[in-house]
Amino acid sequence: MKRVAHITILLVSFTLFFISCGGGGQQTSEQKDTKADGNPEDIKAQLAKGEQIYKSKCIGCHQVTGLGIPNVFPPLANSDYLLADKVRAIAQTLNGSKTELIVNGNKFTQEMVPQVDTKEDAVAVINYVLNNFGNNGGYVTLSEVQGVVIKPRVKK
Numbered sequence: 001m002k003r004v005a006h007i008t009i010l011l012v013s014f015t016l017f018f019i020s021c022g023g024g025g026q027q028t029s030e031q032k033d034t035k036a037d038g039n040p041e042d043i044k045a046q047l048a049k050g051e052q053i054y055k056s057k058c059i060g061c062h063q064v065t066g067l068g069i070p071n072v073f074p075p076l077a078n079s080d081y082l083l084a085d086k087v088r089a090i091a092q093t094l095n096g097s098k099t100e101l102i103v104n105g106n107k108f109t110q111e112m113v114p115q116v117d118t119k120e121d122a123v124a125v126i127n128y129v130l131n132n133f134g135n136n137g138g139y140v141t142l143s144e145v146q147g148v149v150i151k152p153r154v155k156k
Helices: 002-019 040-062 080-084 086-095 119-130
Strands: 101-103 106-108
Touching: 040 119, 080 086, 080 101, 080 119, 086 119
Parallel strands: none
Antiparallel strands: 101 106
């Protein structure tokens, strides 16, 4: 019975991995900082965009609730790892991560592939996550992540 459960989790993980893979692409050179001026309409639009990205790219692994899949994909809800470094979250959303993560005391080793192509999209989805799932994580701006390098992607 344990073997069947492990195989099922493995198959679900691989399926979700391939479904949620982000595509390649280039960052546009002119992107405005939609949070920097604090305009409520800009923030509202950015969070709506972040929600759309989350629902199309992140939900398969991190789930509707942001709780992830235990021992496979880490939670974003009340995540000490996420809240500790918002710029790192942007970099991982853009470039993926093969790093072992310790989130809320639990180890996660599943690779995360790049999910978005631009810093603007990464900021939108991370700001959405920082302000949903019980998080009160504030915001990150484009100006705060200018130093994040988008790694080249190999197109297949």
